[in-house]
Amino acid sequence: MKKLINATDDVVVEALQGMEHAHPSLKVVYDPKYVVRADAPVAGKVGIVSGGGSGHEPMHGGFVGMGMLDAACPGEVFTSPTPDQMLDATKAVDGGAGVLHIVKNYTGDVLNFEMAAELAAADGIDVEAVVIDDDVAVQDSSFTAGRRGVGATVLAEKICGAAAEAGRDLAAVKELCERVNANxxxxxxxxxxxxxxxxxxxxxxxxxxxxxxxxxxxxxxxxxxxxxxxxxxxxxxxxxxxxxxxxxxxxxxxxxxxxxxxxxxxxxxxxxxxxxxxxxxxxxxxxxxxxxxxxxxxxxxxxxxxxxxxxxDEMTELWDATVNTPALRWGV
Amino acid sequence: MPDGTTVTVDDLVAWVHRFSEVIDEHADELTQLDSAIGDADHGTNMRRGCRAAVDALAAAEPADVTGFGRAIAMKVISTVGGASGPLYGSFFLALGTTGGSAPSMDATETVAALKAGVAAIRSRGKAEPGDKTMLDALLPAIAAMEGSLEDGGSLADALQAGTDAAEEGMRATIPMLARKGRASYLGERSIGHQDPGATSSWLLLRSASETLAA
Structure with a gap:
């Protein structure tokens, strides 16, 4: 194995430290791990949280910023993050308008986000979740874990982030996310x-x-x-x-x-x-x-x-809206 | 010290220590099984989680079965990740709750606590027998343990019967078509591989039979 790393155990943390140095618009919390907008929570705005295993960069940490995600929870490489990360990230971005979890359809991600949503609800935060499952390579059936969440996740995060930034409420942002997934x-x-x-x-x-x-x-x-x-x-x-x-x-x-x-x-x-x-x-x-x-x-x-x-037309307008994150930036 | 008839909190802690050692020994094998039909991280994740669980138990010094379950469950959920974290975490949480605030359990109570843990895995993961998951090792193990006690077996007999049934259940996952988890994405190509979750579940029961009624 040839990789530009120091130690296999430090890969995720050292990459987060690099992001923190590179992007002052982000704040990185290390215990438990999440990347959050430095200006979070944005009062009155629906918070959007995603997360998943590391190794898919720039997703998800690179999509944290104005017009996209409020926070991202990185797991170990290709391993789902854990509910404690998601719970703290959810609390950190709750501006009083509720929080949407955008979850890729993998058993681990879904189970961990479910537990986090139960914990957040117990803390009085309004949480909704949308599971993205856009991969046509997988036959959808009630006898499998269902289709995987892949590329449409990036598009959903951008479009829903713009909708939240425009002041839409949690129910509207959730419906939009489901529509992006369905299409x-x-x-x-x-x-x-x-x-x-x-x-x-x-x-x-x-x-x-x-x-x-x-x-x-x-x-x-x-x-x-x-x-x-x-x-x-x-x-x-x-x-x-x-x-x-x-x-x-x-x-x-x-x-x-x-x-x-x-x-x-x-x-x-x-x-x-x-x-x-x-x-x-x-x-x-x-x-x-x-x-x-x-x-x-x-x-x-x-x-x-x-x-x-x-x-x-609505999705197109939201796609074109200003976004300012490390990985996607236009209209700024 | 274990006297073979009751399970104390110290025995449960010893079980987790033994499980952690066994996972360490088998980590590469678990990861190898997982790279065939999953995402090549089961051994690494379980090793990280078990080590953290051992540390958490040392710090928490639980006085009863519920305390044991709680201390280990939260640690496993927050360190293992993947699907295994919530599944094994739910197992220990339910085991602890069912075991209750007593400092020890007899054979019937021990098997009931293990059974509650397995039921929690089933409800969290929404899997059914034959889906090629941990349950294919765990469900036959519970049935075998209950059967052994009914036949007048000791706790040691029951745990041995459970371990044997889990091993058989684990091997029975080889020809199964995966219907849950990442392996299900492979469809027919998941056939012919042993499920890594069923394998770590067998190790969990084997560790139990080595420590709880030794």
Whole structure:
């Protein structure tokens, strides 16, 4: 294992210390761990808290700031954070208008956020939660843990953060979050595995001429292993299942998010985006907005994911609203 | 010291110490099982949580079973993370509550407390038998312990029967199709792998039989 680290046990804390030095707009609390807006709580505003395992940077800590998250709870690498973190973060951002938890659909995240919400409610804080489950690689069924939460999480955090900033109440922000989730779909793929620092070796083996379609963001193997194909073919393997799952009528608008799993450079993401745009043009889908880059990563894994969000006017306006976080910043 | 018929708080603390040692020995194996069908962190997480639990018990010096359950549950929930944290945490919390404010439990009370802990795992995780989870080791273990006591077995007999049933249940997860947790994302590809949670659950019971009625 070759990594720019000091000690495997210190990876999460030292990365948080770096964030703290780099971004004076954030405050980092270490026991229990959470990243919070330095100006929290914002009086009268719905607080938005997310969290999850580390290793997906910039998600979630990099999305803390004006117009997006109020706080983020980092777990160990690829491990859910714990209820004590979520409870303290929830208390720290409660400005009297309640708090929304945005939770990715993984058993650990859901169980821990559920316990935190029970504890926060016992402390008299109005807490709602929305579970994001946008990954079409997973068959949704009552016999599984359900679809994973992936790329749509980033879009939900941005759009709901803007709505909270605009003064909407908890019920409205929650409804909006559910709407983003219902209209968002993602599919990912990997060219290489990734190495969890504490494990010291790749989570799975993938030979030089193979790729994994339907990969999750924790290096958990996907559903299908195939020979490496061209960008055009890969784009098709990612977009077609999305369109099959949530069809678009001619002229409907989409936000297209092409994401790097961490190790894939921007030049390749643009090649994928170009192919995605061609496919969508054939289907008559208008790409009204886009986001391209590493935003929900899987350590150093090479690969990408495509997320499509079917936009309405309200979501588009909130997407365009000012945001000022370490990882997403516009309109400032 | 254990006299083989009652379980004291000291015995319960010894159980957690033993479990922590056993988890240390098996951490790499648990992580390896988890990288096949999960996210390669079960051994690391359990090791971190068990060590913290041992420290927490030393600091809390619980006087009764409830105090023991509480001290360990909060620590496990706040240090293990993942799904295992809330699940094992709920187990110890319910075990403690059921064990009550007595300083010790007899064989029937001990099995009842373990059973309450397993029921708490089931309600928190909403899993069913056959879903390829911890419950596939734990539920048969509880049934075997109850059966052993009914047949006039001692606490040691019951715990041994529970451990054997848990081991069998753990091995029975290999051909199962995962329906809960991250392994369920693999669909058919989860078949052929032993569940890491069922494996740590077997170790939990094996540690119990080595300490609670030794």
């Amino acid at each position: 968002g779909r993602s599919m990912g793929m990997a060219l290489t595995s990734c190495t969890v620092p504490a494990a010291g070796k790749p989570t799975f083996e993938l030979s030089d001429d193979e790729m994994e379609i339907g990969i999750g963001i924790h290096g958990e193997p996907g559903r299908e292993r195939r020979p490496v194909a061209s960008a055009a073919e890969v784009a098709k393997m990612l977009v077609e299942p999305i369109l099959a799952d949530l069809p678009y009528a001619e002229g409907e608008k989409a936000l297209v998010f092409v994401n790097s799993m961490g190790g894939t450079p921007l030049i390749e993401l643009y090649i994928i985006y170009n192919e995605v745009a061609k496919i969508l043009a054939e289907h008559g889908v208008e790409i009204a907005r886009n986001l391209i880059g590493p935003y929900i990563t899987s350590l150093e894994m090479q690969g990408c994911s495509v997320t499509m969000l079917k936009l309405d």
